Amino acid sequence: MTPVIQQIVTGLMTGSLYALVGVGVVVIVRATEIINFAQAAMGTFATFLALVLMAHLPYPVAFMAAVAVAVVLGGAVEQLVIRFLPESALGGLSPLIVTLSLLLIFYGLTVSLWGGEPFPFPQPFSGPPLNLAGVRIGRAALYMFCVSLVLIVVVHALFAYTRLGLALRATAANRVAAELAGVPTRGMMTLAWGLGTACGAIAGMLLAQLASLSPTLMDVAMVFAFAAAVVGGLDSLWGTLVGGLLLGVIQSLTGAYIGVVVQALGLPLTIHQPQQYRDLVALLVLVVLLTLRPQGLFGRARVVKV
Amino acid sequence: MTGERLLRVERIDVAYGRLPALRGVSFEVAAGETVALLGSNGAGKSTVLKAVSGLLTPTAGSIQFAGEEIAGSRPSALVRRGLVHAAERRPLFGDFNVEENLRVGAYSLEAGRVPQALDEAYAYFPILGQRRQQRAATLSGGEQQMLVIARALMTKPRLLLLDEPALGLAPLVVQLIYQQVGRISREQGLAVLLAEPNVDLALAVAAHGYVLETGSVVTSGTAEALRANDEVRQSYLGERAGAR
Numbered sequence: 001m002t003p004v005i006q007q008i009v010t011g012l013m014t015g016s017l018y019a020l021v022g023v024g025v026v027v028i029v030r031a032t033e034i035i036n037f038a039q040a041a042m043g044t045f046a047t048f049l050a051l052v053l054m055a056h057l058p059y060p061v062a063f064m065a066a067v068a069v070a071v072v073l074g075g076a077v078e079q080l081v082i083r084f085l086p087e088s089a090l091g092g093l094s095p096l097i098v099t100l101s102l103l104l105i106f107y108g109l110t111v112s113l114w115g116g117e118p119f120p121f122p123q124p125f126s127g128p129p130l131n132l133a134g135v136r137i138g139r140a141a142l143y144m145f146c147v148s149l150v151l152i153v154v155v156h157a158l159f160a161y162t163r164l165g166l167a168l169r170a171t172a173a174n175r176v177a178a179e180l181a182g183v184p185t186r187g188m189m190t191l192a193w194g195l196g197t198a199c200g201a202i203a204g205m206l207l208a209q210l211a212s213l214s215p216t217l218m219d220v221a222m223v224f225a226f227a228a229a230v231v232g233g234l235d236s237l238w239g240t241l242v243g244g245l246l247l248g249v250i251q252s253l254t255g256a257y258i259g260v261v262v263q264a265l266g267l268p269l270t271i272h273q274p275q276q277y278r279d280l281v282a283l284l285v286l287v288v289l290l291t292l293r294p295q296g297l298f299g300r301a302r303v304v305k306v
Numbered sequence: 307m308t309g310e311r312l313l314r315v316e317r318i319d320v321a322y323g324r325l326p327a328l329r330g331v332s333f334e335v336a337a338g339e340t341v342a343l344l345g346s347n348g349a350g351k352s353t354v355l356k357a358v359s360g361l362l363t364p365t366a367g368s369i370q371f372a373g374e375e376i377a378g379s380r381p382s383a384l385v386r387r388g389l390v391h392a393a394e395r396r397p398l399f400g401d402f403n404v405e406e407n408l409r410v411g412a413y414s415l416e417a418g419r420v421p422q423a424l425d426e427a428y429a430y431f432p433i434l435g436q437r438r439q440q441r442a443a444t445l446s447g448g449e450q451q452m453l454v455i456a457r458a459l460m461t462k463p464r465l466l467l468l469d470e471p472a473l474g475l476a477p478l479v480v481q482l483i484y485q486q487v488g489r490i491s492r493e494q495g496l497a498v499l500l501a502e503p504n505v506d507l508a509l510a511v512a513a514h515g516y517v518l519e520t521g522s523v524v525t526s527g528t529a530e531a532l533r534a535n536d537e538v539r540q541s542y543l544g545e546r547a548g549a550r
Binding site: 163167169170173174176177178179180181182183185186 | 359361381382383385386391393398400401402406410413417457
């Protein structure tokens with residue numbers, strides 16, 4: 001049975017990254033009701049900045065500095081762009097077009113500054129894979145998994161147990177009521193963009209040390225991060241975590257066993273490259289899931305404001 | 307009950323887009339005093355409150371709070387200065403429980419003062435204390451109105467803008483709410499600017515009143531003078547006066 005466990009563990013590692021990127025999206029949705037499609041592009045841009053910092057500073061210092069830069073970057077985007085979306089346009093097409101434009105802007109910026117070639121990214125924990133009861137776990141992957149998980153728990157605690165988190169939730173729930181209750185809602189929106197972008201930057205740094213850093217670093221992860229966030233109904237942190245892990249595991253199992261399953265079922269298919277079916281099957285499961293539960297696994301059915 | 311002048315509104319114009327809503331409205335509220343804005347639906351009472359609390363920006367005129375110009379300030383900034391708006395239609399966080407709603411109101415308060423402020427809110431509205439963990443959306447209309455007022459009080463205001471607290475509520479509940487607002491005003495030296503179409507109800511608690519008609523002040527005076535004013539009685543007490 002070890003191979004199955006091996007595949008599941010590998011899937012959990014990948015899935016944690018999807019969840020982390022997805023959590024960044026959810027943080028922004030929860031405070032501003034805007035889905036930031038530029039999440040990955042901004043995170044990748046911040047990761048390139050981190051690479052520059054890491055050339056001059058020790059890893060942990062550069063890591064934290066990059067997170068701070070990402071907070072400022074996200075906050076600046078909110079102050080300079082998002083703020084000027086009229087309230088009446090929220091929920092319409094404008095935010096979608098604006099964040100898609102931001103995606104192109106940040107992608108273009110990254111390519112024009114650093115080119116399209118991949119760069120090696122510093123690995124804090126290098127060395128041979130660990131062997132836990134026969135399951136091999138890469139150090140870089142385990143590092144990514146642990147940081148992602150801790151960060152998601154921290155973000156959850158922030159929202160659930162702190163004054164600031166309550167104010168952020170109030171801003172999302174009813175901006176006018178929050179403002180009248182004394183919550184500086186503009187500041188909350190700036191902060192949410194900063195936090196969300198920081199999640200993206202951390203995800204970028206975690207993924208880059210596992211693979212390598214290129215402008216397309218998080219393209220695939222972004223698709224699954226959105227899928228994970230959708231599993232959570234776009235506003236549930238736990239839902240996003242479960243969604244991310246689930247997608248990672250499905251991908252991993254598909255890659256390993258689709259050939260066997262197809263053969264066992266006697267389907268008229270020949271699987272030459274099982275890895276190519278990973279994303280297909282994972283997203284297929286998502287589509288089925290959303291057909292059954294449109295509000296996501298964890299999201300509550302929401303009344304759409306007209 | 308009159309003290310220094312707390313709020314001074316001078317000749318403000320307010321428009322919704324290109325539709326004028328208020329023209330040259332002026333009035334004053336002294337510290338600790340309760341002032342009523344009277345007039346039928348659509349006269350502009352809520353619009354006045356929105357302009358004062360920063361939800362709307364006047365196109366002309368001046369609004370001074372504690373001697374400083376505040377027209378165009380953000381509502382949350384005014385809350386920190388002691389001016390809070392318990393707005394119409396009871397804007398609550400329906401998915402939050404009672405205590406969370408109150409804690410949002412306490413956001414502008416130092417953390418150390420929150421527990422005492424909560425105790426005070428529950429003391430004025432004990433029913434809320436019994437429903438701490440209940441979602442706001444599941445409260446009755448009267449309880450929701452109490453929660454809106456209690457949440458406003460959490461900000462430790464000097465001036466409370468209160469918009470039609472009686473709307474859609476049973477007479478007994480209305481009485482209870484007005485009683486508590488009067489008590490809070492006396493005990494805390496809180497000034498109240500009240501929008502209320504029911505003249506009897508409003509003048510029972512207010513020292514002064516301003517009658518609005520299609521966006522302008524048409525009459526004003528002390529509660530006593532307004533009660534004695536035939537025109538006010540006929541226009542705004544309407545059938546109620548005739549039935550006596």
